[in-house]
Amino acid sequence: MENNKVLIYDNQHGFSRFLTKVFGEVYDFKIFKKFDTTFDLESFQNEYLLAFFVIYSEKNLFDLMKIYRRGVPLVVCTFNEQLLHQFESVTDINVMNTSRSKQELINDFQIFLYTYVEL
Numbered sequence: 001m002e003n004n005k006v007l008i009y010d011n012q013h014g015f016s017r018f019l020t021k022v023f024g025e026v027y028d029f030k031i032f033k034k035f036d037t038t039f040d041l042e043s044f045q046n047e048y049l050l051a052f053f054v055i056y057s058e059k060n061l062f063d064l065m066k067i068y069r070r071g072v073p074l075v076v077c078t079f080n081e082q083l084l085h086q087f088e089s090v091t092d093i094n095v096m097n098t099s100r101s102k103q104e105l106i107n108d109f110q111i112f113l114y115t116y117v118e119l
Contacts, residue, residue: 003047003049003118004026004027004028004049004117004118005027005028005029005030005047005048005049006027006028006029006048006049006050006051006052006113006117007029007030007032007044007048007050007051007052007067007072008029008030008031008032008051008052008054009032009033009035009051009052009053009054009060009063009064009067010031010032010033010052010054011033011034011054011056011060012054012056013033014054015052015054015077015098016029016031016054018105019052019109022106022109023109023110023113027113027117030048034063035063035066035067041066041067041070044067044070044071044072045070045072048072049072049073049116049117049118050072050073050075050112050113050116050117051067051072051073051074051075052075052077052109052112053067053074053075053076054077054078054098055076055077055078055080055083056078056079064076069092073112073115074092074093074094075093075094075095075096075112076093076095076096077095077096077098078095078096078097079097079098079099081097084097094112096108096109096112
C-alpha cells in the first residue's frame with residue numbers, strides 16, 4: 001500500500017474536521033493540536049507526504065518552525081491577510097487563504113492533495 005499520510009496541524013480542529021469529512025476515506029490524516037515531546041521530528045520526512053498547517057495566531061508559529069524545511073511540502077492555511085502576504089514571499093511554503101468559500105477550499109485542498117500525495 002502506498003503511503004498517503006497527511007499531517008494536519010489545527011489546534012481548533014475546524015479544518016481538520018472539514019478535511020476528514022471531505023477526503024477522509026481516501027487519505028490518512030494525522031491531526032495534531034500541538035507538537036509535544038511524543039511527536040517524532042526525525043521520522044517526519046519519512047512518515048508524511050504533505051503537511052497542512054492552520055495558523056490561528058502567532059503562537060502557532062513556534063510549532064510551524066519545528067517542521068519547516070524538514071523535507072515535507074508545507075501548506076500554511078490562515079485567515080490572517082498579513083501572514084498570508086508574508087508567507088507568499090517564502091518560496092518553499094505554499095499558502096492558502098482559509099476565508100474563501102467552502103467549494104473554493106475543497107478545490108484548493110484537492111489540488112495540494114493530488115499534487116503531493118500518492119494514491
